[in-house]
Amino acid sequence: MQSDFAGLPRLEDVAREAGVSASTASRVLNGNRPVADGYRQRVLAAARLLGYTANLAAQATARGRYPAVGLVVGDISDQFFARVASGVIHESSKRGLVVNIVSTDGDAGRELEVIRELRRQRPQSLVLVRKRDSTPAANAGLVVELQSFEREGGRVVVVGESSRPMSAIRPPDFDGGKELARALTKLGYRSFAAVTSADPVRSSDDRIDGFRAGLSAAGIALADRDVYSAHSSLPGGMQAAAQYLASGRTVELIFAIEDMMALGVLYGLERAGISVPKDIAVAGYGGRRMETVDLHGLDLTTVRAPLEEMGAAAVSMTVENDEPAVIGLQPEVILRASTPPR
């Protein structure tokens, strides 16, 4: 073989350099068992001198476990997946775990396939990130695969949607919608419209449901005819704004379940001569870092979805062996200029 890690120092090289046995060198480097201080120093010096780093794969075969988390995302260019992945990567790094990432390419049917791919590496845990639950059909083989993984000592955590009896971290969409409603009613708003995604994603519904619940608590009803739906994107938001305008109804505030849609709504309204927030207020959801450049009106009120935290929590769950559970995190309402007090 040609490129056999050629040149990289092995544990034995360190041991020889330090004049001790490989066992001792190993003990020093892994710091578990006691080693005479003189030897300890020499081993450490030798390791530093040679620039030694343990071969993770060899360690893994010897130890019987690979300190890795397998990360399955749908599409890493999508903000949702990217932000969760970011959290997974950071938390893993903190905990000395490496991250092996695979993508289903947006095709949920490939989940099983990529998980098998991932398992070749014998990761300690699997973090599946999804926007929607897998279809019952795809689910069949998947559940078998995951259970066998857990039976072999692996841990699985699903971030996002999951109906399976499996540890999961759900985005606090309902609560986020609810708290937003509460904050807005507290600001004095009394009549609302909402814009949701035409795509059946659970998050959207939850946000709307939560929003509605929050309004109810203040004695305000959100009529179905005041809920518009469109593609979850900036253009979609413009379309929704057009629908709203065409309806002839007027409300004090429009809540869009996604920031880009909210921007689209904003844009659609303004180009129709309706000023935000003077004539109407707008709120979004997502909380992507929308640089708060001081621009009249573009300071969008939003709810920050704790996606990075969810990714981090997923990793934590897999290492601390808590009971399987479904946990949620706290959303954060961010009030800005697009919804001034009334």
Add this chain to the structure above:
Amino acid sequence: MQSDFAGLPRLEDVAREAGVSASTASRVLNGNRPVADGYRQRVLAAARLLGYTANLAAQATARGRYPAVGLVVGDISDQFFARVASGVIHESSKRGLVVNIVSTDGDAGRELEVIRELRRQRPQSLVLVRKRDSTPAANAGLVVELQSFEREGGRVVVVGESSRPMSAIRPPDFDGGKELARALTKLGYRSFAAVTSADPVRSSDDRIDGFRAGLSAAGIALADRDVYSAHSSLPGGMQAAAQYLASGRTVELIFAIEDMMALGVLYGLERAGISVPKDIAVAGYGGRRMETVDLHGLDLTTVRAPLEEMGAAAVSMTVENDEPAVIGLQPEVILRASTPPR
């Protein structure tokens, strides 16, 4: 140790089940050397029956190389990194390589640190993705580290900025700007303004320079006073639009070096009562999938940066052992409604 891959079938289990030696089983499963067809079938059957998948780490220690690519990104929630990563992941998957991902957290100074982290896994190659070249200071240790990696048979490809004598894949920003200018002049535009990023990123400059070069070819000059700069974001674009309006100058088309900025420009203009594309045209750059919902005017002309392709090309470069080289890919000008023929 508890979770020692417990329960997972080993090669030996497959061999026993098939009634052959481990060597033979290995040969069948790796398909290199000849094996009698009878045995072959039995081994394959046994493997299928037991659900056997080779332990990648063990294979790696035995073979002396790990079929993995180490991917270093600055911030995976950033579209640029995410799209490149997407390409890396797909291409790797195609080629049977696993992807180990780490992030510098946006702190270029951490690059060396995370690369060391990555090298514990003995990946065959390293793909570094960056928006800007590393600082000379950080560069010092980095170059040593990377050269030692290459000396040991690893391959390194930088995607994005790199001044080092190292294989790199540069985004075709200059060409993209140039081709855009050519396409626009061909449509009949004659006077232009541009909006660039206040942040010193090479891509921005290249796009502007290319744009300028393209205009020159048509005998048109882009004056410095017609180049505005702002934060590369939607609000930044709005600011730039405000600057443009305040300048009192009028041009036929405004080119912003980033799509979100272009949208901000669009928005800023329209809210000032200037209609796009009726009164003025706008073009962007980036080509993120901007869903082409049929909305008057929001169909933004742009240049598609081939980021996924760059990621894929990086992986290809590391496996096909071409000479180290700096290669570029083709940008794609996408003319849409925001720049109608004049």
Add this chain to the structure above:
DNA sequence: TTGAAAGCGGTACCAC
């Protein structure tokens, strides 16, 4: 405390 030796799950050379 320390080192020798036996693994970990595989691969690949060797002789039959």
Add this chain to the structure above:
DNA sequence: GTGGTACCGCTTTCAA
């Protein structure tokens, strides 16, 4: 073709 065996780099008993 096939199986025995040494070995990959590291960990972890086990005796000394």
